[in-house]
Amino acid sequence: MTSTDNTLKPGPWRVVLQAQQQEIPFIMEVEEKDGNPALYLINGEERILVDDIKTEGDSLKIRLHIFDADLIAKVKGDKMEGRFTRNDLKKPYSVPFTAEHGKTNRFKENPAPATYDYTGKWEVVFTKKDGKSYPAIGMFEQRDNHVTGTFLTETGDYRYLEGQVEGDQLKLSTFDGNHDYLFKAAPKDEKTVQGEYFAGLYDYETWTATRNENAELARADSLTYLKPGYESLSFTFPNTEGKQVSLSDDKYKGKVVLVQLLGSWCPNCMDETQFLAPYYAKNKDRGLEIIGLGFERTPGYEQAVPRLKRMQERFNIEYDLLYGGIADKEVAAKALPALNHVLSFPTTIFIDRAGKVRKIHTGFSGPGTGKYYEEWVVEFNKTMDELLAEK
Structure with missing residues (x-):
């Protein structure tokens, strides 16, 4: 890019973050709101409004919802490039991104037909770099190549995931303004898949999932409780x-x-x-x-x-x-x-x-x-x- 006008064209933008040698894509949509540009981060059914957009120097600074994070970009016509920065960490992190106007494909625009159906409920085990593991439940709904779903864990869920199945390969991503997640998987056999999970600059886990419509996690009201001798809180x-x-x-x-x-x-x-x-x-x-x-x-x-x-x-x-x-x-x-x-x-x-x-x-x-x-x-x-x- 040799010059910028930093005008955000209305309509969809396909954004691709670069982290851990992976592409983490998401879609945002720009529209006019009260005479000013606003955009929505789109993940499946979710639309997160982002309306704090300012010009600083030769760049556009997009404050991401409630989070202490920004997209800082230079815009020229149908193209955008810049960095996604998080300021809420001890060591603020920054990853590059590019974006193209008019694109709505999260992953490939014309993927090969899907040969594996990920629809259903899965019993999942995530394993961290240090070897520690934790249970989860995966729930996915697939229509042709398009797939949506999420993972539930005993401490929360991975919110709205959206992606694609090409052949038997699964890819899911999400971006909420502060967290960029990418999940990949491929079948090991008819009932089991093996995958990888990438988040931000460093977080990496592997995961294994087995079809199980009866999969359950520990009850959320059984994990944290009062110590013996306590009935109340004080603070x-x-x-x-x-x-x-x-x-x-x-x-x-x-x-x-x-x-x-x-x-x-x-x-x-x-x-x-x-x-x-x-x-x-x-x-x-x-x-x-x-x-x-x-x-x-x-x-x-x-x-x-x-x-x-x-x-x-x-x-x-x-x-x-x-x-x-x-x-x-x-x-x-x-x-x-x-x-x-x-x-x-x-x-x-x-x-x-x-x-x-x-x-x-x-x-x-x-x-x-x-x-x-x-x-x-x-x-x-x-x-x-x-x-x-x-x-």
């Missing part, structure tokens, strides 16, 4: 205005309280917050309070609060957001010493009107998991109705 942390807030404050006495361990960097937390924020607005008059306890990826209140405020504004969160510390599960466990451990962000703690912990839900299965999300909504409403009905 005090600053909110986004700098005021110290305690669970023992009068505001929470006699109320049903949900404590949500979250981070602005966490896509599963984003999904849960998109449910909890309107739920609170609708039900707060029933005697409900929610406390979002934020753990952020860079240490220090001054660095964390702008990120939490951005999340607060984007999702219209009316309940208190507090800063709990750095995004580390051991730090979170020390902040709440009554818990046996913290396995996941998010973790949601249900407290009754008497101040006793009644239930702890580890992780979150978001709308990308289909029936699992729907089942969670039913169970959540049942639990809350029971707690709110108590005197």
Whole structure:
């Protein structure tokens, strides 16, 4: 590119991130919103609005949703090139990308016919570089070459994945504005596939999946619990205005309280917050309070609060957001010493009107998991109705 005008043409753009010698593609769509350009990150049925777009110097800076991450690019006509940068890590990372206007194919534009059907439910084991493994469930729906689905784990899900089957080779990707994931797989036999998983600059895992319609994970309310001798929680942390807030404050006495361990960097937390924020607005008059306890990826209140405020504004969160510390599960466990451990962000703690912990839900299965999300909504409403009905 020799010159740029940095004008984003309306319509679809095919974006390809380069990481770990892999191409991680996604689609974004540009349109005009209130007289200004806005774009949507598209993953399957999901459309994530991104409307903070500015010109800085000779480049376009696209702030990615609630995340402390950007696409910084130079645009010339139908082409774009630049870098995807994440600023929420100890060592901010940056990977190159290119984009082309008018393209809607995530992977190959004209793939060879599919010879293997990945539709169905799979029992999955992911194995990390250090040899440690964890269970998951894969759920995929395939129509000809096109495939959508997700993986559920005991600490959350991989949200909306979309991709392609060419021959018997599977490729899936997603980009939520902060995380870039690529999954590959090929069949070992009729019932088993073997695959690889790439995320960002360094994360790499292998995975094996076997067809199993009865595959199940541990119950989400069985993984985190109170240590012997504890019935309640106690904590005090600053909110986004700098005021110290305690669970023992009068505001929470006699109320049903949900404590949500979250981070602005966490896509599963984003999904849960998109449910909890309107739920609170609708039900707060029933005697409900929610406390979002934020753990952020860079240490220090001054660095964390702008990120939490951005999340607060984007999702219209009316309940208190507090800063709990750095995004580390051991730090979170020390902040709440009554818990046996913290396995996941998010973790949601249900407290009754008497101040006793009644239930702890580890992780979150978001709308990308289909029936699992729907089942969670039913169970959540049942639990809350029971707690709110108590005197």
